[in-house]
Amino acid sequence: MIQDAVNSAASGEQLGMDGRSPSISREEEHNGIDSWDTLVRTYFEHLWPFAPIICRTDFIQRYRAGNCSLFLLNAILATTVPFAPEDSISGLGFQDRSVAQTSFFNKSRLLYDFHCERDLLAMLQGSIVLSIIILDYPTDKDFQHWFYNSIRLFVKLDVPEICSRQEDSCKAQKLYRRIWWVLYDRDVFHSFVNTRNLRLLEVLPYIKPIDQSDWDNEDTSERHDLLEPISDRQKASLVAHCELAQIFSTHPLNTTSDVAGQDPLTFMLPLEEWRMSLADRMGIRNQSYDGEACYPEVMARSYLFECILCRHFRRRQEAKWGDWAKQRLRSAIFELDAIVGRVLASGTIKKFPMGFVATVPALLALHIEMALDLSETELARSMARVSINQTMLALGQMQHVPAIKRGLPAFESVLAKKDLYQVTGRSQAEKASPRIPTTGQHAPDDATHPSSVPQRGVSSADSGLVDYPSFPEDFLGYDFLDRWQLEQWEFIHI
Secondary structure (H helix, E strand, O other), rough: HHHHHHHHHHHOOOOOOOOOOOOOHHHHHHHHHHHHHHHHHHHHHHHHOOOOOHHHHHHHHHHHHHOOOOHHHHHHHHHHHHOHHHHHHHHHHOOOHHHHHHHHHHHHHHHHHHHOOOOHHHHHHHHHHOOOOOOOHHHHHHHHHHOOOOHHHHHOHHHHHHOOOOOOOHHHHHHHHHHHHHHHHHHHHHHOOOOOOOOHHHHOOOOOOHHHHHHHOOOOOHOOOOOOOHHHHHHHHHHHHHHHHHHHHOOOOOOOOOOOOOOHHHHHHHHHHHHHHHHOOOOEEEEEEEOHHHHHHHHHHHHHHHHHHHHHHHOOOOOHHHHHHHHHHHHHHHHHHHHHHHHHHHOHHOOHHHHHHHHHHHHHHHHHHHHHHHOOOOHHHHHEEEEEHHHHHHOOOOOOOHHHHHHHHHHHHHHHHOOOOOOOOHHHHHOOEEEOOOOOOOOOOOOOHHHHHHOOOOOOOOOOOOOOOOOOOHHHHHHHHHHHHHHHHHHOOO
């Protein structure tokens, strides 16, 4: 596979006018053409709007001409596999989504490692795309690796300098500004949900906030059949994400922060104002759910951030704010639960991006914590138990994401040991212990078997809360899904 990836790029092998990948044999070519196009179309329809870091018309032109970046293409395919139709996966000869995602991920990794990609912009774009992939096996080059690499290339390309120029109508500058704000949003997200991550873009110069004028004015008459028009709501979604990131970027949420004496209302008021205006700015008439992912996805992110912040204040603030933080945390959890419930009932949960996918395990952890918190009222604990079942239903509907499918038995193990969930549909042996991921034939060389990962120590947590120091922090964000030593934890301590 290494030789195939290197040879195809080094020899200048192109995709061909039909977009055929070098990894697909000519016998499979006829059936594979539509599958390739389906994956590319799925990316630009369901994932690109949340991270518009590629000039899509230029990419499609190069894709059709057979001279697009193989590194970027394989990165796109790897991140799209969980959301693509099943027949497009089988049409490319893969037995399941996990194998397909691993194959495309490995190819993009090898193309990068062997310096087959020389275009710095394509390297940056591909790294950003790979930074949202959560594999179902451990690897050194995980989403964090690609995110850090994105920041390195971002600085190497001097994107801050390009964005500071007064050339608002320049197509390239619009692209770089979108890249800037996507990275800024993810930087805040990763540092906020996991206080072990440091902010990487905190010291860079101020850049004018993104707005809808930062999207390209595409010529719809020449729009390719693989692309749909960009809606104003999709544009407003990224703007809303960046505004939310700015609100939470100043909050002291690392382990050494001193929040004692700070008024939490100073943090919450901007958030409430942002929420009150969001529906109008996104053109939402029915705030319950109208079938599109943009509004509920960004609202779910806001309530996840609020849960983290209130939990932080509850643990670290003086007693006068304890009850307020506890009540606010409880309210935010159930608001987030309501969003997930509406999406689940609509049957559209499989269309939501990885940002939303990563929110659901965090919600489950928050419900578990509340259900086991003896300081909570019996009503709140009972409601949390009911919500656990709904959240597990949501996770069950998200098994198109290989990491969720692999992690679901671990969730069931946690819940079963605390009598919070009745595991059904598997053998008693499977119920007793979650599956241990192994480095199968499709795992890369840098994959790490869970047995080689050090176990975490266990110490007592705050009084009345779950007796495990990093719970539910370890369920927050992408880090939990990527950390497969989860399966070695002593869940009895939870």
